[in-house]
Amino acid sequence: MNPAEQYFDFKQYTLAGSEKEKLLAKELSGLTRFHFENCTPYKNILHNLKVNEEFDFSAVEEIPFIPVRLFKTQKIQSIPDGEVLKYLTSSGTTGQQVARIALNKETSLLQVKALASIITSYIGTKRLPMIIIDSEATIKNKASLSARGAGLVGLSNFGRNHFFALDENMKLKAGELMDFLNKYKEETLLIFGFTFMVWQYFYKRLNELNLKPDLGRAVLIHSGGWKKLEEQAVSNEAFKRGLLDNFNIKSVYNFYGMVEQVGSIFMECEKEYLHTPNFAEIIIRDFNTWEILPRGETGVIQTLSILPRSYPGHSLLTEDLGTIVGKDNCGCGRKGTYFLVSGRVPKAELRGCSDTHAESVMMKEG
């Protein structure tokens, strides 16, 4: 058994305080050593950052981190090409560089188990008839799966009789949707989609069609960021209210996650805070000094996860802004750090962010 699997023996969201801190520091130290020994670009970065190469970090805060965008500019993996099961790619817009994340069997299985421990703690272990607010075409490329596709496939394990509600032109298959709802009218449903798509192609389209199905028995899980909805002035609150008022959906959970740490997702709770699972942690840093910011202050989010075994993605500086609200004492009852995400780091700051950090270091190394 993989040592990381011990984390799945703990009931999700119960590890807290120094126990969690100690377990994570030990596991992440080991991972740092492993990737240092198996990934030359990563080794070069740590050399240049003058990291303690004993790798006996006693606190999560001491674990070195690399900017997430390095995966867009460099091939960074800790396994030979022959062991790559699949590459995950970020869904970048035209002109943007795309991140490529190499997965081996071990990492892939850990991701699935990790996701299961989180999702089943919310919806139970019984698989639910599932509506996917996306097109089946999203998962058709087998060799390389987009971030969106990986999210869909990952979540699909918790559903059955999957219905893809959109066609390849992102048009809602309204007739088939109503048939599906009718067929499973007695059962709890799972709905999954990306935040913007749920709003644009499901919520708005049903309104246009004057359809108001009662989805009071559904759990909606969504992710993918708020940028596009903020442009339409749709907040998390407005999103939830819209879905409740129109379709009676009472259980709506957002999650924060990224392709560079699939499986390690931060689910929203009933109090509307995002939660770190047992096997992950977040730290908020000042984007000029990299100093750790205290609870309540907004800065760049660093995410740590014990899942990445095939690439050094266990400690990443993201390009997102967040604020830690508290630790181990959220009103929802879940232990761990709880926090809010408040958008992207401004572009100007970003340049300072990753360029001055490891990227330039790597350029020098060649």
Add this chain to the structure above:
Amino acid sequence: MTNLDKLIKAFSDALELEPELINDELSYGTESWDSIAHLALVASIEMEFDIMLSSEDVIDMSSFKKAKEILTKYDVGF
């Protein structure tokens, strides 16, 4: 058809593999068995045996051998 035949058929249909290639050594991550094929495999097994697997069993089903073990929990013997 025996339960073993049925299971081999479910694997063969979902993974698009010749039945001869399906044995205890076959595990997730080899041949065409990836995360997407896994979904098809689960659906195929459920249809073949008329059962409904739990999320935990779907996740745990990482080899042909393991699939047999899991199915015994659903009163499918081999």
